[in-house]
Amino acid sequence: MPDTPDELEPRVRRIISRWGHDPGALVQVLREVQEEFGYLPGPALTLVARLLRIPYSRAKGVASFYSFLSDEPLGAYRVLFSDNITDRMAGSDSLLEAMCYRLWAEPGKVSADGLVSIARTSCTGMCDQGPALLVNGRAITALTGERVERLCDLILARTPVAEWPAEFFAVHDNVRRADILLGHTQQPGDAIRAALQRGAAGWSEHAANERSWREAYVGAAQGPIATLEEIKRSNLRGRGGAGFTTGIKWEACRQATGLTRYVVCNADEGEPGTFKDRVLLTSHADLVFEGMTIAAYAIGASLGFLYLRGEYRYLLEPLEATLQRRRAANLLGNGICGQPGFDFDIRIHVGAGSYVCGEESALIESLEGKRGVPRNRPPYPVTHGYKQQPTIVNNVETLCAAALIAVRGGDWYRSLGTLKSSGTKILSVAGDVARPGLYEYPFGVTLRQVLEDCGGADTQAIQISGPSGVCVDATEFGRRIAFEDLPTAGAFTVFDASRDMFDVARNYAQFFAHESCGFCTPCRVGTSMLVASMDKIHAGNGTQHDVGEIDRLNKVLLMSAHCGLGHTACNPILDTLKRFRPAYERKLRSLDFAPAFDLDGALHRARKMTGRDDADAHLEAQP
Amino acid sequence: MNERPSFLLDGDEVPFEPGQTVMQAALAAGRYIPHLCYHPEFTPHGSCKLCTARINGRLMAACTTPAETATEVESETEELNDLRRTLVQMLFAEGNHFCPSCEKSGNCVLQALGYDLGVMTAGFRHFFPDRPVDASHPEILLDFNRCILCELCVRAAREVDGKHVFSLAGRGLGKHLIVNAESGRLADTDVKVTDKAVEVCPVGVILRKRVGFATPIGARRYDKSPISAQALADAPRPLERNHD
Ligand SMILES: Cc1cc2nc3c(=O)[nH]c(=O)nc-3n(C[C@H](O)[C@H](O)[C@H](O)COP(=O)(O)O)c2cc1C
Ligand code: SF4
Ligand code: SF4
Ligand code: FES
Ligand code: FES
Numbered sequence: 001m002p003d004t005p006d007e008l009e010p011r012v013r014r015i016i017s018r019w020g021h022d023p024g025a026l027v028q029v030l031r032e033v034q035e036e037f038g039y040l041p042g043p044a045l046t047l048v049a050r051l052l053r054i055p056y057s058r059a060k061g062v063a064s065f066y067s068f069l070s071d072e073p074l075g076a077y078r079v080l081f082s083d084n085i086t087d088r089m090a091g092s093d094s095l096l097e098a099m100c101y102r103l104w105a106e107p108g109k110v111s112a113d114g115l116v117s118i119a120r121t122s123c124t125g126m127c128d129q130g131p132a133l134l135v136n137g138r139a140i141t142a143l144t145g146e147r148v149e150r151l152c153d154l155i156l157a158r159t160p161v162a163e164w165p166a167e168f169f170a171v172h173d174n175v176r177r178a179d180i181l182l183g184h185t186q187q188p189g190d191a192i193r194a195a196l197q198r199g200a201a202g203w204s205e206h207a208a209n210e211r212s213w214r215e216a217y218v219g220a221a222q223g224p225i226a227t228l229e230e231i232k233r234s235n236l237r238g239r240g241g242a243g244f245t246t247g248i249k250w251e252a253c254r255q256a257t258g259l260t261r262y263v264v265c266n267a268d269e270g271e272p273g274t275f276k277d278r279v280l281l282t283s284h285a286d287l288v289f290e291g292m293t294i295a296a297y298a299i300g301a302s303l304g305f306l307y308l309r310g311e312y313r314y315l316l317e318p319l320e321a322t323l324q325r326r327r328a329a330n331l332l333g334n335g336i337c338g339q340p341g342f343d344f345d346i347r348i349h350v351g352a353g354s355y356v357c358g359e360e361s362a363l364i365e366s367l368e369g370k371r372g373v374p375r376n377r378p379p380y381p382v383t384h385g386y387k388q389q390p391t392i393v394n395n396v397e398t399l400c401a402a403a404l405i406a407v408r409g410g411d412w413y414r415s416l417g418t419l420k421s422s423g424t425k426i427l428s429v430a431g432d433v434a435r436p437g438l439y440e441y442p443f444g445v446t447l448r449q450v451l452e453d454c455g456g457a458d459t460q461a462i463q464i465s466g467p468s469g470v471c472v473d474a475t476e477f478g479r480r481i482a483f484e485d486l487p488t489a490g491a492f493t494v495f496d497a498s499r500d501m502f503d504v505a506r507n508y509a510q511f512f513a514h515e516s517c518g519f520c521t522p523c524r525v526g527t528s529m530l531v532a533s534m535d536k537i538h539a540g541n542g543t544q545h546d547v548g549e550i551d552r553l554n555k556v557l558l559m560s561a562h563c564g565l566g567h568t569a570c571n572p573i574l575d576t577l578k579r580f581r582p583a584y585e586r587k588l589r590s591l592d593f594a595p596a597f598d599l600d601g602a603l604h605r606a607r608k609m610t611g612r613d614d615a616d617a618h619l620e621a622q623p
Numbered sequence: 624m625n626e627r628p629s630f631l632l633d634g635d636e637v638p639f640e641p642g643q644t645v646m647q648a649a650l651a652a653g654r655y656i657p658h659l660c661y662h663p664e665f666t667p668h669g670s671c672k673l674c675t676a677r678i679n680g681r682l683m684a685a686c687t688t689p690a691e692t693a694t695e696v697e698s699e700t701e702e703l704n705d706l707r708r709t710l711v712q713m714l715f716a717e718g719n720h721f722c723p724s725c726e727k728s729g730n731c732v733l734q735a736l737g738y739d740l741g742v743m744t745a746g747f748r749h750f751f752p753d754r755p756v757d758a759s760h761p762e763i764l765l766d767f768n769r770c771i772l773c774e775l776c777v778r779a780a781r782e783v784d785g786k787h788v789f790s791l792a793g794r795g796l797g798k799h800l801i802v803n804a805e806s807g808r809l810a811d812t813d814v815k816v817t818d819k820a821v822e823v824c825p826v827g828v829i830l831r832k833r834v835g836f837a838t839p840i841g842a843r844r845y846d847k848s849p850i851s852a853q854a855l856a857d858a859p860r861p862l863e864r865n866h867d
Pocket of ligand 3: 770773774824826829
C-alpha cells in the first residue's frame with residue numbers, strides 16, 4: 001500500500017509528466033494513478049489536482065463520474081461481473097454468489113481482509129462468450145462453476161493476475177459470417193495510396209477549396225475532395241446508432257471554420273449486447289486506423305483520437321503497437337506516404353466505465369478530461385467539437401467501411417445492400433442461439449434469415465440494437481435490418497420461449513439508471529424511478545398504478561431528457577409491455593393500489609423483539 | 624431602419640438581440656417561461672428542463688436555445704405545464720424537502736414553482752436519500768437534503784467569485800454537491816459569507832447561519848407575489864427602442 005504522501009509523490013509525478021502536465025488528460029492520469037495504486041487515495045487526488053493546476057473538487061468530480069475509478073480502497077483483486085442480460089441468462093448471478101461465498105465477500109464491498117472486492121458492471125462486450133468478468137481490468141470469459149473455483153484458488157493464493165494462465169484471458173472473435181468488411185484483404189496503406197492516387201487522377205474542377213490548409217500544396221488538392229466525393233457517393237451512413245450520412249458529416253466538418261480539425265473514432269461500444277467493434281479492433285486494427293487516416297485526409301485533420309472503452313483496456317498495448325508499426329511505415333506521422341503536408345497522428349484515450357461517454361459530445365468532454373456529460377446542442381461537434389474545433393466522431397465500423405470505399409469506390413459500395421441502406425452491417429448475435437458471434441450481412445437481411453444462420457430455436461423475441469433499440473416478437477421476424485426498417489448499432493440479442501421478458505426489461509432499466517450521467521432532472525430521477533417501479537412489480541407488489549406511472553415517466557423522458565440515453569431509457573419497458581403484457585400482468589396484483597412494501601413483513605422485527613407471534617401481532621392478511 | 628429580428632412566442636411577436644437565447648429574449652420582453660436552473664446573471668445550464676418549450680415543433684430547453692427568426696415557440700400549453708409539474712414532483716421526490724421546517728420556505732424557488740404551476744400532490748414515491756449536513760463553517764450551513772443540483776452555486780463561484788468552492792461529483796441518482804477540500808468540509812475551503820455562491824442557492828441548501836427566520840414566514844418573497852411575476856420584475860430589460 002502506497003501510503004505516505006512522500007511515497008506517492010514520485011509515482012504520481014511520473015504519470016503526470018508522461019501526460020505533459022495537461023489538465024485535458026485528467027481522465028487518463030486518474031486511470032493510470034489508479035492502475036498504480038489500486039484506487040485513488042485522497043492525497044494522490046490532491047497531488048494530481050495541484051500538479052495539473054486544477055481545483056481539487058474538479059479532480060474529485062471527474063474521478064467519481066467514471067465507474068471504474070474509485071477514491072475508496074478496493075480489494076487487491078477487483079472482480080467485476082458483467083451484468084448484461086445474456087450474462088444473467090448464462091448464470092452469472094449464481095457464479096457471483098459462489099465466488100462471494102468462497103471468498104467471504106459481500107457484493108459491492110471490500111472483503112474484510114482487503115483481498116477482494118466483487119461487484120457487477122454494465123455489459124463488458126463479451127456476450128457471445130459469457131458469462132464474463134473483469135479482474136483488475138482484464139477480461140475473463142466463458143465462466144463456469146469450475147472456472148470460478150480456479151479463479152478463487154488463484155486469488156486465495158494471492159497469485160498476481162499477470163501470472164494467471166493465459167487461457168483465462170482468451171477472447172475469441174467468433175466470426176460466423178464474413179462479407180466485404182470482415183472478409184477484406186486490404187493491406188495497410190492500400191486505402192491511403194488509393195486516396196492519394198484518386199487525387200492525382202483528375203477531379204481538378206473540384207480542387208479549389210482553400211478552407212483546408214492542405215490545399216496549399218498544389219497537386220495534393222484534389223485528393224481530399226475526390227475522397228469525400230466517393231464517401232458521399234457511397235451513401236455510407238453511421239454504424240454507431242444514429243445513422244447520420246457520413247459524407248455529409250465529413251463535408252460539414254471540412255467546411256467549418258476552425259484553427260484545426262479532429263477525427264475521433266468512437267470505440268466506446270457501450271450498448272449492451274454489442275461487441276463487433278471489439279473484434280474490429282482486435283483483428284482489423286489497421287483498417288480502423290486507415291479509415292481514420294482517410295477521414296483526416298478528407299477533412300483536413302492532423303490529429304485523431306481513438307476513444308477505447310475501459311472494458312477493452314487489454315487491447316491498448318496491441319493497438320499502440322499497431323500505431324507504432326504504422327508510424328514506422330510512414331502511414332502515420334508527417335508526409336504520409338510521401339505526400340507533402342499530409343500529416344496525421346492518432347492518440348488512444350481509454351475510457352473508465354461510462355456508457356454515456358459513447359454519446360459523441362460526452363465523449364469529447366471526456367477527451368478533454370471532464371465528466372462525461374453531453375453538451376448542449378447546437379452547436380454540434382462538426383463545428384464545435386474537441387477544444388471547440390470542428391470534429392467528426394465516427395463509429396469504428398463506419399471508419400472501416402470508409403477505408404474500403406477509399407479503395408473500391410462509392411459506386412461499388414452503393415451496389416450492396418438496399419436502396420436506402422448501402423453496404424453491409426455487422427451484427428453481434430448473442431443469447432439463445434446455437435452459434436453466437438459476428439454475422440456480417442448486406443443490409444436488407446431478414447431477422448428470420450439471421451435466426452436460421454445462428455441457430456435460434458423457439459425464439460420468443462429479439463432485442464435489436466440493445467436496450468436503446470427495439471424489441472420485436474415472432475410476428476415480426478420477416479422484418480429487415482436496414483435504416484428504413486430496423487436500424488441497428490449491431491446488437492442482436494435472442495430470447496427463446498423460456499425467458500421472462502419482464503426480467504429482460506428490468507435488467508435494461510437497471511442499466512440505464514446505472515449509466516445516467518445525472519445532468520438533467522428527467523433522466524437522473526426518472527431512470528431510477530423506473531427501476532423502483534420495476535422492482536415493485538418484480539416483488540409482487542405492483543398494480544396497474546405502477547404501469548401508469550411507467551407511462552408517465554416515459555412521457556417525461558421522451559419530452560425532456562437531455563440526450564439519447566434518457567430518450568430511449570423507457571423503450572425496453574414499453575416494447576415489452578406492448579408485446580408481452582402477460583409477463584407483467586402475471587406479476588401485478590389485481591388491486592388498484594398496493595403498498596410498495598409488505599406491511600405485515602415490516603412488523604417482523606417488532607414481533608421478534610417482543611417475542612410475540614400470535615394473531616394480534618399480525619396485520620390482516622393481504623389479498 | 625432595420626427590422627428588429629423576432630420570433631413568435633405562443634402567437635405573439637418577441638423581439639431579440641442576436642446572441643440571446645429564447646429565454647433571455649422572452650424575459651426581456653416581459654414574457655415568462657418557467658425556469659429553475661436559469662439565472663440571468665450566469666451562463667445558461669440547461670439541466671432542470673423546466674423551461675422545455677416546443678420550438679418549431681421540437682422540444683428544446685428555452686434557456687439554452689439561441690433565438691432565431693422565423694421560429695415559433697410554444698410554452699404556455701397544458702402539455703408543457705404538465706411536464707413542468709411532473710419535473711417539480713420529481714425534484715421533490717429526489718431530495719428531502721420538509722417545507723414547514725425549512726428556513727427557506729417562502730423564499731424557495733422550487734416551492735414557489737410548485738405553487739405557481741399548481742402541483743397539488745407528491746406524485747411519486749420519495750427516495751428519502753441519506754444526506755448528512757455540513758455545519759463545519761462558522762457562518763454557513765450546508766443542508767444537502769434539499770439540493771436540486773442546479774449548479775447555480777457552482778456557476779456563481781466560478782463566474783463571479785473566481786473560485787471553485789462548489790462542484791459536482793458522482794453520477795446518475797448518486798450525483799451530489801461537493802466542496803473544494805480534501806476533507807470534504809466547507810470550513811476547509813476559501814468560501815466567504817459574502818460570496819455570490821452563498822447567496823444564489825434557489826432552495827434551502829446554502830444557508831447563512833443565524834439569520835434564517837429574520838423575515839417571518841408569510842412576509843417572504845414568494846408569499847407576496849408568485850414567482851412568475853417576480854421573475855419578470857427581476858429580468859434585465861433592454862433599453863427601450865423605438866418600434867416602427
Ligand atoms: C447514450 C449514447 C451512447 C452512445 N454510444 C455509442 C457507442 O458506444 N459507439 C458509437 O459509435 N456511437 C455511440 N453513440 C452514438 C454517437 O453519439 C454518435 O452518433 C456516433 O458515434 C456517430 O458515429 P457514426 O455516424 O459513425 O455512427 C451513442 C449515443 C448515445 C446517445
Ligand atoms: S428547499 Fe424549498 S422545497 Fe425544499 S424543503 Fe426548503 S422550502 Fe421546501
Ligand atoms: S446547493 Fe443550491 S445552488 Fe448549489 S446546486 Fe444545490 S440547489 Fe443548486
Ligand atoms: S443526459 Fe445525462 S442525465 Fe440526462
Ligand atoms: S431553466 Fe432551462 S433547463 Fe433549467
